Amino acid sequence: xxxxxxxxRAVRPDTATGAAPALGGGTRRGSAPVTAGAPLGIxxxxxxxxxxxxxxxxxxxxxxxxxxxxxxxxxxxYGTAPLGYVAPCFLGPPYADHLLGLDGCILEHYAPxxxxxxxxxxARMLARSGAYAYVEVYEGGLVLPVLADGTVxxx
Amino acid sequence: MTEVDRQLHNKVDQVGNRVLRxxxxxxxxxxxxxxxxxxxxxxxxxxxxxxxxxxxxxxxxALTANLHSAETQILSVEERLxxxxxxxxxxxxxxxxxxxxxxVGLATQxxxxxxxxxxxxxxxxxxxxxxxxxxxxxxxxxxxxxxxxVEEAFRRSPERTSLLFALILRRQxxxxxxxxxxxxxxxxxxxxxxxxxxxxxxxxxxxxxxGPAGRDLMKTTLAGWRETLMTDDEARQAQVRRWRAEIDGLxxxxxxxxxxxxxxxxxxxVLDEVLRCAGAHQALLDTYAALPEPDTRLSDRLEDTVDDIxxxxxxxxxxxxLPYHRELALHRAVVAAGGDRDAAQRATEVGAASxxxxxxxxxxxxxxxxxxAAIGASAATQRLSVAACGPWIAEAHAGFSRDxxxxxxxEVELHIGxxxxxxxxxxxxxxxxxxxxxxxxVDAMERSLVSHWxxxxxxxxxxxxxxxxxxxxxxxxxxVAILLVLSGASVGxxxxxxxxVGGVWGVVVYQRWDAADTAQDDARELLHRHKREAVxxxxxxxxxxxxxxxxxxxxxxxxxxxxxxxxxxxTTTPAGAPFEGRVVTGSEGGTV
Numbered sequence: 001x002x003x004x005x006x007x008x009r010a011v012r013p014d015t016a017t018g019a020a021p022a023l024g025g026g027t028r029r030g031s032a033p034v035t036a037g038a039p040l041g042i043x044x045x046x047x048x049x050x051x052x053x054x055x056x057x058x059x060x061x062x063x064x065x066x067x068x069x070x071x072x073x074x075x076x077x078y079g080t081a082p083l084g085y086v087a088p089c090f091l092g093p094p095y096a097d098h099l100l101g102l103d104g105c106i107l108e109h110y111a112p113x114x115x116x117x118x119x120x121x122x123a124r125m126l127a128r129s130g131a132y133a134y135v136e137v138y139e140g141g142l143v144l145p146v147l148a149d150g151t152v153x154x155x
Numbered sequence: 156m157t158e159v160d161r162q163l164h165n166k167v168d169q170v171g172n173r174v175l176r177x178x179x180x181x182x183x184x185x186x187x188x189x190x191x192x193x194x195x196x197x198x199x200x201x202x203x204x205x206x207x208x209x210x211x212x213x214x215x216x217a218l219t220a221n222l223h224s225a226e227t228q229i230l231s232v233e234e235r236l237x238x239x240x241x242x243x244x245x246x247x248x249x250x251x252x253x254x255x256x257x258x259v260g261l262a263t264q265x266x267x268x269x270x271x272x273x274x275x276x277x278x279x280x281x282x283x284x285x286x287x288x289x290x291x292x293x294x295x296x297x298x299x300x301x302x303x304x305v306e307e308a309f310r311r312s313p314e315r316t317s318l319l320f321a322l323i324l325r326r327q328x329x330x331x332x333x334x335x336x337x338x339x340x341x342x343x344x345x346x347x348x349x350x351x352x353x354x355x356x357x358x359x360x361x362x363x364x365x366g367p368a369g370r371d372l373m374k375t376t377l378a379g380w381r382e383t384l385m386t387d388d389e390a391r392q393a394q395v396r397r398w399r400a401e402i403d404g405l406x407x408x409x410x411x412x413x414x415x416x417x418x419x420x421x422x423x424x425v426l427d428e429v430l431r432c433a434g435a436h437q438a439l440l441d442t443y444a445a446l447p448e449p450d451t452r453l454s455d456r457l458e459d460t461v462d463d464i465x466x467x468x469x470x471x472x473x474x475x476x477l478p479y480h481r482e483l484a485l486h487r488a489v490v491a492a493g494g495d496r497d498a499a500q501r502a503t504e505v506g507a508a509s510x511x512x513x514x515x516x517x518x519x520x521x522x523x524x525x526x527x528a529a530i531g532a533s534a535a536t537q538r539l540s541v542a543a544c545g546p547w548i549a550e551a552h553a554g555f556s557r558d559x560x561x562x563x564x565x566e567v568e569l570h571i572g573x574x575x576x577x578x579x580x581x582x583x584x585x586x587x588x589x590x591x592x593x594x595x596x597v598d599a600m601e602r603s604l605v606s607h608w609x610x611x612x613x614x615x616x617x618x619x620x621x622x623x624x625x626x627x628x629x630x631x632x633x634x635v636a637i638l639l640v641l642s643g644a645s646v647g648x649x650x651x652x653x654x655x656v657g658g659v660w661g662v663v664v665y666q667r668w669d670a671a672d673t674a675q676d677d678a679r680e681l682l683h684r685h686k687r688e689a690v691x692x693x694x695x696x697x698x699x700x701x702x703x704x705x706x707x708x709x710x711x712x713x714x715x716x717x718x719x720x721x722x723x724x725x726t727t728t729p730a731g732a733p734f735e736g737r738v739v740t741g742s743e744g745g746t747v
Contacts, residue, residue, distance in 0.1 A: 112565060112566070113594040113595070121565075124565060125563045125564075125565055126557060126560050128565075129560040129563070129711065131715075143561075147553075153554060153556075154550055154553070154554065
């Protein structure tokens with residue numbers, strides 16, 4: 001497949017923004033209006049920040065904690081959590097995009113020619129367009145691009 | 156030399172000559188077959204060009220015929236409209252005329268009464284005619300007639316009559332009565348099925364025509380409707396679909412600036428489509444950021460403002476006329492599309508809701524924004540409606556952007572080569588179509604393409620070589636045979652004959668070998684030229700792809716500006732703004 005797992009490094013919790021993923025209970029900060037039954041509510045800044053931090057080279061333990069916090073936050077707020085995220089990769093060539101899996105918390109970088117496992121390929125060109133902060137991929141193939149301000153593009 | 160030997164020699168000679176003639180004949184036949192093949196290819200190419208030209212001619216002729224037919228139909232429908240509903244124009248003109256005549260006191264009550272009664276007789280079933288009788292009875296203080304006429308007008312068209320009297324009372328400065336009629340009108344409305352006259356309400360909002368009391372009433376009522384309808388997912392989706400169709404219609408034209416890519420890349424149709432879609436952002440900005448400014452010379456006289464709105468109310472065609480106007484819109488769309496019926500059909504489908512007899516409040520707002528002329532809305536109303544449609548435009552725009560971005564091909568391939576092969580050295584050189592992907596380095600693609608051709612050029616050229624071995628062996632055999640057979644009789648004669656036969660034969664073989672060698676050189680050169688053209692094609696396609704990517708990125712980057720603009724619609728014109736707009740000063744001098 002040709003993808004290379006990026007080395008991870010442990011980072012300290014971001015005390016400035018208070019966006020460090022909470023363990024267990026997962027403090028729900030900045031809760032946004034949520035559309036009941038559909039994960040279409042605006043993603044609050046702490047959530048956006050946490051997703052961005054998944055790609056910040058976290059240590060394995062921190063990565064798992066962030067993923068757990070995200071899963072819990074999504075489930076509490078929207079009733080469901082995505083399988084993972086596809087986002088543009090800023091490592092530069094040959095990598096174009098990366099996949100952040102919440103289940104098992106995989107972080108993989110992909111070159112344009114590398115195939116991504118299903119159901120993530122549908123999100124790749126959206127992520128590579130650079131217009132979205134990240135693209136959420138749900139079980140069943142639902143793809144929800146999220147803009148930098150947290151707005152979700154309705155399916 | 157014995158007689159037998161001589162005969163044998165003659166026979167061998169004859170056989171040799173026949174073999175030579177046979178070979179020449181075979182070469183001639185091969186040349187002819189090749190010529191026929193070339194001629195057939197040329198004929199096929201010509202035929203293909205002819206078919207393409209013919210199809211283009213047929214299409215152009217069909218478009219012209221459609222255009223002419225649509226123009227004729229427009230005249231015909233207009234004539235039918237004039238014949239069947241033309242008399243209503245007089246009623247419409249008279250309505251505002253009577254009010255203005257009363258204003259300046261230049262018409263006697265008798266004349267007004269006479270004209271209104273004439274119109275009542277001339278215009279059966281039309282709602283405005285009894286309303287005019289009521290108007291004429293009003294200054295005469297003939298309450299009984301006035302009530303009867305209002306009841307008849309109300310029976311014929313409750314909505315329009317309510318609105319008409321609301322506006323007339325407002326015009327006459329009787330705010331309480333106007334608001335009562337307005338409340339009556341609004342309460343009778345079902346926001347899911349508003350009549351076409353509802354556009355007048357939007358117009359009143361834009362013009363601030365009903366004063367503070369009416370404004371508050373409309374604000375409360377319309378905000379309630381909007382809230383109710385917005386919770387209906389289907390109603391919201393319907394508006395989003397209309398805006399999506401509008402944005403789809405803003406896509407740019409197909410590009411003719413990427414000839415190599417369009418010829419060699421199987422992904423070209425998608426690339427072109429995606430680039431066209433990306434161009435819609437700028438078109439959207441150009442269209443809606445530059446909406447015509449509302450007329451800044453709005454009159455401060457209540458009468459003038461209300462008369463403008465009354466003109467719109469009475470000028471709005473009746474439901475009976477709708478089928479004609481729908482037909483007219485289709486024929487006009489055919490003319491606008493240069494005779495393309497499919498394009499016209501698509502265009503009219505986008506605006507079909509504008510010609511519905513009844514539509515929900517959200518649809519009326521969308522129609523006022525998208526097709527103000529269809530419901531007689533002014534530029535001011537259009538601007539306010541576009542602002543009110545902000546959430547749907549945003550959703551439609553976001554969905555549109557997501558869809559074309561997702562459609563962009565992740566891999567752009569190139570297929571270079573002609574599966575029909577290349578005519579070289581009298582034969583068909585079939586080099587398979589080379590396939591490459593821009594996901595790999597362009598230099599690597601070029602190396603692959605060059606190798607693809609070179610691997611096949613030399614083996615093909617070798618097939619054109621003259622097979623020297625057999626003719627030389629045969630020639631040597633014959634010469635040796637001559638020497639062996641005839642040397643017994645006369646060595647000198649045998650040597651001379653062998654030299655003669657060997658010489659002549661050698662010259663013929665040499666000529667053929669030389670001709671084949673030349674053909675090989677020509678074929679080699681031709682195929683290398685094709686190889687260079689293929690490489691040029693690859694480099695050109697790579698350059699065009701880089702150009703395409705640059706244009707696509709530039710066009711796609713405008714999406715942010717378009718999104719900001721759409722979001723700004725809500726902030727520049729907040730929800731309450733239509734009601735906070737200007738309030739016309741009444742004739743009594745106070746702000747009403």
